[in-house]
Amino acid sequence: MLVLKPLRKVHKFCSNLFDRLPGCTKELLMRTCYQQQQNRHFGQPVHETHPHLMGMDEVTPGITRAEYQQRRLRLATMVQEAKTQQSIKHSIVLIPSATKVIMTNDIPYTFRQNTDFLYMSGFQEPDSMLVILISDCDFQAVLFVPKHDADRELWDGPRSGDIKALHLTGVSESYNSDELEKFLYNYCKNHKEYAVWYNTNKPIKSQHNAHSIVDEFLKQNNKTKFVQNPLPLIEQMRLIKSTAEIKLMTQTTQMASKAFIEVMRASKPNVNESFLYAKMDYECRIRGAEFLAYPPVVAGGDRANVIHYTRNNCLINDGELVLMDAGCEYHGYTSDITRTWPVSGKFTKAQRLLYECVLEVQEALLGLCTPQYSLADLYKHMFDLLTPRLLLMNVIPSEVSKDEHMLTKLLRELCPHDVGHYLGMDVHDTASISKRIKLQPGMVVTIEPGLYVKSSNTVVPAQFRGIGIRIEDNVLITDGGPVVLTRDCPKHPDHIETLMASS
Numbered sequence: 473m474l475v476l477k478p479l480r481k482v483h484k485f486c487s488n489l490f491d492r493l494p495g496c497t498k499e500l501l502m503r504t505c506y507q508q509q510q511n512r513h514f515g516q517p518v519h520e521t522h523p524h525l526m527g528m529d530e531v532t533p534g535i536t537r538a539e540y541q542q543r544r545l546r547l548a549t550m551v552q553e554a555k556t557q558q559s560i561k562h563s564i565v566l567i568p569s570a571t572k573v574i575m576t577n578d579i580p581y582t583f584r585q586n587t588d589f590l591y592m593s594g595f596q597e598p599d600s601m602l603v604i605l606i607s608d609c610d611f612q613a614v615l616f617v618p619k620h621d622a623d624r625e626l627w628d629g630p631r632s633g634d635i636k637a638l639h640l641t642g643v644s645e646s647y648n649s650d651e652l653e654k655f656l657y658n659y660c661k662n663h664k665e666y667a668v669w670y671n672t673n674k675p676i677k678s679q680h681n682a683h684s685i686v687d688e689f690l691k692q693n694n695k696t697k698f699v700q701n702p703l704p705l706i707e708q709m710r711l712i713k714s715t716a717e718i719k720l721m722t723q724t725t726q727m728a729s730k731a732f733i734e735v736m737r738a739s740k741p742n743v744n745e746s747f748l749y750a751k752m753d754y755e756c757r758i759r760g761a762e763f764l765a766y767p768p769v770v771a772g773g774d775r776a777n778v779i780h781y782t783r784n785n786c787l788i789n790d791g792e793l794v795l796m797d798a799g800c801e802y803h804g805y806t807s808d809i810t811r812t813w814p815v816s817g818k819f820t821k822a823q824r825l826l827y828e829c830v831l832e833v834q835e836a837l838l839g840l841c842t843p844q845y846s847l848a849d850l851y852k853h854m855f856d857l858l859t860p861r862l863l864l865m866n867v868i869p870s871e872v873s874k875d876e877h878m879l880t881k882l883l884r885e886l887c888p889h890d891v892g893h894y895l896g897m898d899v900h901d902t903a904s905i906s907k908r909i910k911l912q913p914g915m916v917v918t919i920e921p922g923l924y925v926k927s928s929n930t931v932v933p934a935q936f937r938g939i940g941i942r943i944e945d946n947v948l949i950t951d952g953g954p955v956v957l958t959r960d961c962p963k964h965p966d967h968i969e970t971l972m973a974s975s
């Protein structure tokens with residue numbers, strides 16, 4: 473983590489200048505050199521510095537300034553509509569960014585921006601705050617950002633600062649973060665009555681100074697009639713993807729699909745799960761992904777029956793299946809795919825029987841991804857489709873099927889998780905949105921039925937024990953029917969066997 477090299481380089485450069493400029497302190501000169509260097513940069517990729525990533529009008533890759541402004545206008549309109557019902561004239565919406573979280577002395581965890589803040593501003597620096605002021609017929613977006621700090625920027629890289637943040641994001645005004653307190657104090661002083669929209673369920677570990685400032689703001693004034701959570705409104709917007717977002721979702725899902733093909737090709741008996749994990753990470757990153765969207769599950773044999781197995785440190789034996797649940801994050805948009813394949817390249821008879829059962833159910837469910845159904849409806853359909861097949865294959869013995877209680881218990885054991893979830897900027901996206909609402913064009917969902925027979929399961933016939941299978945695709949809902957975004961990721965057993973035989 474140390475940056476001795478650039479420091480030496482600058483020191484040498486400054487020393488040369490220093491000899492020619494007597495009277496100037498070395499420290500001042502070094503700072504000036506750095507300041508000039510930093511001024512050419514932003515705290516995030518922009519078109520000028522990253523033309524390979526960004527278009528001219530884009531704040532983040534793929535999303536334009538106009539789209540971000542449109543989002544803020546929509547949120548202001550939704551708040552305004554809610555406000556009319558309460559007959560309050562003014563509203564203030566406060567959306568904090570994420571803050572840097574420290575792992576151990578001076579070492580940070582990988583930074584990930586607060587999704588709602590990113591969706592509304594496109595600003596990628598920590599310790600910032602978006603404030604939206606709404607009055608009768610007007611709204612203003614004000615961004616508070618970390619101020620320039622030569623010492624910090626020497627170590628952490630350039631910050632945009634308030635002026636460049638204003639031009640970059642297209643907000644109405646921008647200030648340094650340390651002006652937030654005064655700003656809120658003045659707002660309180662100048663307004664008789666107002667509603668505050670702020671998510672008080674902030675992350676437990678957050679050291680973000682803005683949280684305590686807002687807490688103080690909420691405590692100190694008694695004019696605030698309402699403190700409401702803006703999250704459900706923002707998630708309602710995030711649920712339906714725009715054209716630009718659909719393009720990013722298409723890219724992130726294709727990227728992960730192609731990476732899966734390479735991981736399948738690299739599989740062989742006795743391979744370590746950690747090797748397949750690293751291969752997935754590599755294949756996603758070389759295609760442009762920033763990182764994997766979540767700790768992937770790479771589970772050989774019976775370990776696939778631990779739904780959230782992430783230790784990924786065992787050898788996968790010849791004849792075992794490997795279940796991999798992985799996806800990537802590309803410019804803020806995630807993919808979430810699961811495939812299960814034989815590590816040796818050939819399914820056994822029992823494995824293929826169970827696999828084809830899950831695949832049939834999954835494909836039937838994909839066909840139901842239309843505005844007629846909700847995710848909750850599809851969950852019910854999953855069991856309606858699975859149960860007769862399991863009975864037919866004798867995976868569920870006939871004596872169990874006669875006892876409704878035992879049958880339900882066994883089905884829950886064999887398939888303990890949900891059929892899918894909304895997908896977008898977050899993996900488990902827009903979690904405040906009910907799964908009972910009907911699917912709508914512009915939504916992206918996962919469809920991921922699974923079948924898990926633990927080796928310790930003594931009810932199911934012995935040949936099926938120790939097998940865990942899940943097949944998960946990402947689906948875009950459209951007026952013209954479901955579009956399987958992850959269709960390039962092989963899942964038919966013959967296709968998988970052919971692919972692996974040719975590797």
Ligand SMILES: [Mn+2]
Nearest residue numbers: 808918920944
């Ligand atoms: Mn999933």
